[in-house]
Amino acid sequence: MNPSTPDKDLAAQWSVARRLYPIYFELAREFVIDVAACADLEAGTETPGKEAVEQANHWIEEMDQRVQVHQLRQFLQTSSVVSPDGLLGLAQHFLAKKERTDAIRDKVDFLLVQYFSQLAPTGLVDAEVDLAYVAQAMEPVLGKVELKPPVWLNALDRVLEAARRCRSLDELLHGGVLEQGRKAKSLAGDLFYLPVALVAFTRFGYLMRRVFFRLMLGDLNLILDGLSELEEKGIKTIDCRRAQFSAEEPILRLRMICQSWKVMFQAEYSSGSPLRMLVDLRASVDYALGRGKTQEAETKADAKTKAAPGAKPTAKPAVPAAKPVAKPAATAPAKPAPTLKPVAKPAVQPAAGAKPAPAMAKAAASVAGAKAPAVSKPVARPAAAPAAAAKPKAKPVDSSDVPEFEISVEGDWDADSGEQPGKKKG
Numbered sequence: 001m002n003p004s005t006p007d008k009d010l011a012a013q014w015s016v017a018r019r020l021y022p023i024y025f026e027l028a029r030e031f032v033i034d035v036a037a038c039a040d041l042e043a044g045t046e047t048p049g050k051e052a053v054e055q056a057n058h059w060i061e062e063m064d065q066r067v068q069v070h071q072l073r074q075f076l077q078t079s080s081v082v083s084p085d086g087l088l089g090l091a092q093h094f095l096a097k098k099e100r101t102d103a104i105r106d107k108v109d110f111l112l113v114q115y116f117s118q119l120a121p122t123g124l125v126d127a128e129v130d131l132a133y134v135a136q137a138m139e140p141v142l143g144k145v146e147l148k149p150p151v152w153l154n155a156l157d158r159v160l161e162a163a164r165r166c167r168s169l170d171e172l173l174h175g176g177v178l179e180q181g182r183k184a185k186s187l188a189g190d191l192f193y194l195p196v197a198l199v200a201f202t203r204f205g206y207l208m209r210r211v212f213f214r215l216m217l218g219d220l221n222l223i224l225d226g227l228s229e230l231e232e233k234g235i236k237t238i239d240c241r242r243a244q245f246s247a248e249e250p251i252l253r254l255r256m257i258c259q260s261w262k263v264m265f266q267a268e269y270s271s272g273s274p275l276r277m278l279v280d281l282r283a284s285v286d287y288a289l290g291r292g293k294t295q296e297a298e299t300k301a302d303a304k305t306k307a308a309p310g311a312k313p314t315a316k317p318a319v320p321a322a323k324p325v326a327k328p329a330a331t332a333p334a335k336p337a338p339t340l341k342p343v344a345k346p347a348v349q350p351a352a353g354a355k356p357a358p359a360m361a362k363a364a365a366s367v368a369g370a371k372a373p374a375v376s377k378p379v380a381r382p383a384a385a386p387a388a389a390a391k392p393k394a395k396p397v398d399s400s401d402v403p404e405f406e407i408s409v410e411g412d413w414d415a416d417s418g419e420q421p422g423k424k425k426g
Helices: 007-030 039-043 051-068 069-078 084-095 103-119 129-136 153-165 169-174 177-193 195-232 251-262 267-271 273-288 295-307 360-368
Strands: none
Touching: 007 039, 007 051, 007 069, 007 103, 039 051, 051 267, 069 103, 084 103, 084 153, 103 129, 103 177, 103 195, 129 267, 129 295, 153 195, 169 177, 169 195, 195 251, 195 273, 251 273
């Protein structure tokens, strides 16, 4: 730090550090990150000296480096300690960084979407979420934004349209749609930080979350309907090894697990495993009903396709790759936006005195009494006692293969209504 740094700047830096410290300290405890407490920040010193401010900045910087984006996603969507004001502070902190790495960009992207999601009122329909509406909501973070989006941002709308045409979570995950969204963000480079681009990507991330909501809950309803059909045929168990369950998994247990998943969608699926579990469980039920292929048959078919001379990938990109260009588009027409009311609580509020419940994999264990598939964690935790019947463990997931759009839901949500629980009506 420059020795001539004015006291006003030191005070501003200290204010930022005090704002972020309780969030980062809880996050470190959640993920067992080995970091010592910062004594002056812990004590809540009002007027620290320059050395104390430097130590605080060093502590915050160390946590910036050690906290991964998937950890930030999971914590902020399941914690009750982070308010919209806390999200605002985190977003402003990362936006102010001079070094703009991919990790910082992804954190900014998530924080802006999460902030907007907590402000958006229940009953908001997709058609109302235009650039003008999002820009109004994001003024505390981005200030007044001039809505003259460059034409390369139109690629985001094409990705959204492709996502809305998907009929299942499997189709969304493996149809090339998400890759196109990531590509648009990557190709933007430093243009990603243009205020109008930040507004556009915030809108994109929020609407993509809604697509996830609809497809996940749609898949769950289809699984439950399929289980009912199997029960009517007198079938008691099905082979669910592909979904990390047993070769003779009781339908009654699967029904209980699905019902628990329906009310426990939380951010832990960002590890990747629970999403694949849901996709594979639907495939297992479809196969039991005679409507699908075995995992072995699909694997052989994929291998045969790849081995064939001149074989081409079957999945085509959903939209052309976005390329930044200098030519701006016409000014987006403004329209009266519904009133935004800040929500005092995060999207997921745990029961009083209880730790936020983990998501799908652990829900399966708590409801069915079986050992849940392993979900990747940043650090090792004590292993749980082995269940009576050994189940295959989920393959560890590379943190680079984390889904782009995270979701947090509390209670049953009607996919047809487009409303999300846990929010007050505006």
